[in-house]
Amino acid sequence: NAGVTQTPKFQVLKTGQSMTLQCAQDMNHEYMSWYRQDPGMGLRLIHYSVGAGITDQGEVPNGYNVSRSTTEDFPLRLLSAAPSQTSVYFCASRNRGGNQPQHFGDGTRLSIL
């Protein structure tokens, strides 16, 4: 019953550092997404993938990279961390079909100093 697993749960970085947020799902879902949650802003889409080898940008993609080499994994890379990227990051997956609910990971709380 793992569902969507995100690591790490917490991370503190210095400005300019790079890092990768990991996301893995064991439900064989085709669709995976990354969101960021900021106070008063709801959840905003960063990048998404409709299958292995296919990714696309969401609403706020700048400063982030993704890749999807397998169905299970969808890592999010911060290239050069900035204080504006301090946020809570959620990974989600779902089955094919717009009516399918997203299954979310527990989130990664990231602070950039």
Added chain:
Amino acid sequence: AQKVTQAQTEISVVEKEDVTLDCVYETRDTTYYLFWYKQPPSGELVFLIRRNSFDEQNEISGRYSWNFQKSTSSFNFTITASQVVDSAVYFCALSEAYQAGTALIFGKGTTLSVSS
């Protein structure tokens, strides 16, 4: 363009009061899906309900009920006899059929505080 508006930023009620959370959406698609998610203080996102655009039946699940009205583009959520455990941030979200490959469009959320 697609948009979800939750006009109520914060609501405070006393236990056992009924409370309605409003959600208004905008979409150009004729087939779309609406969702409600709950985010308790622990931070995880919990799926509550999904509604298809072609099904306007209201739904009741225990103390929760949802009122979907296409004529007003609204999908409101009512909690009857609220409890302290209902304290959370509630998000309304929209998914469009023509963008089925993408993710959800979220409202900014309504923070519900239920005091005893």
